Amino acid sequence: MRGAASARLLALAGFLAVLALVCVAAMAYGEWSDRQLLSSGALGVLLILYAAMVVLFRRAGITAEE
């Protein structure tokens, strides 16, 4: 993949990583304030963000396989 396109995908993955951090904070807040549905919902979003990040890494050409 060309460098510019790859960089865009990696930038998007970085943005998703920031969102993932927000989800972690939401999980912690939900647990602290006894809002269990908030915690579990944030965990769900976090898992989907991880899945999206894996796809973006793959499309950017970053894989563990050689």
Added chain:
Amino acid sequence: MYRRLLLGLQSATLRLDVGIQRILPQDFNPLYYTGGLANLFLTVLVVSGILIFLYYEPSLEGAYASVEFLTRDVPYGVVFRGIHRYAADAYMVAILLHLFRNWFTDRYREARDSQWLSGMVLLVFSGLAGFTGYLLVWDERSQILTSLTVQALRSVPLVGGWLAGVFLGGPGVSDTTLPRFLFLHIGPAMALYILLWWHYVRLRHPKIWPPAVWVLFGIGLLFILASALPATSGRPAQPGASPEGFPVDWFFLWPYVLARWMAPGWALALVVALVAYGMVIPYTLRETPEERGLRALGQAVVVEENCTGCELCYYDCPYNAIYMVPSPAPGKSRAAANRKLLAVVVDSRCVECGICIGACPFEALELPRMLDRDVQQRILRGAQVPAAAVT
């Protein structure tokens, strides 16, 4: 007409694949892993089901209260209940996609009828396990479903009364009913794993688990659904009451919706007819290779003197049609002189695909009636090159 419809559906299914692969890498295409996704959701169902089972009390007095206790008072109990509920729907979506994809792409004919039939039985057991789950809550919906099911079973000729008695655990709703429902929920669910063995036993390379991306996505989706739309109970069942209407889960309770317009017995008959039709699908419109414009190639044959016992054909055959046995005598070629094993073709499983011939570097397998002309035609069809363009 039917044939043209299936051809159109096949074309649409393959176009869908192409469309998805414009977005996702090819090995992430979820349609390749519908069976694996079903296994993922089945695993989630088992794990969440065990957790719920720890709190469930199978009695008329205690069932509803135990489910409410789990939902309201157990930490994250509402989440586990929701995950169990939505994993069941996701499981049904995955197996229906699996069913239709394999139907529309003709992956049920010939030696694959074993997978199709086992899949249909899996579908029936999954439906049974799914719908009995709704009875266990013992709320008004459970009461209506129980009543409709008993009416449907009693309308079965000759054995109807007996079937209703087996379903209820006695002549009517009693203390043995909820334990019976629990058995009818867990028993078929456990049988699914035995049926999965039947489903896979003739496949060499089944995709039994989806890629990590889809595991993360699937479990994440379940957490989101369980949090955004928590699973709740209706009002508790009241002895002697006859509540009307209930929230419908279309994946498991659609036959009960039919019961609004027809007698429950006819709705049951329709379900039985659909399952019976599903069972005979592999044997409908069956065409010989000649009718499909192909030459009958004959089952693969092992050329014994050339076989080196290397097992490449054994690993490559998708239909488990090749077994390796101890070699009774050395081969004649230099490569085969010291072999320990010999390939043997199980004729009833061979679909004459030729994969083993491609796998064998020693020319130890052949399709007896395959001519060079057939090979050329297959290559041209695969490459979509007009025959006139080749001289």
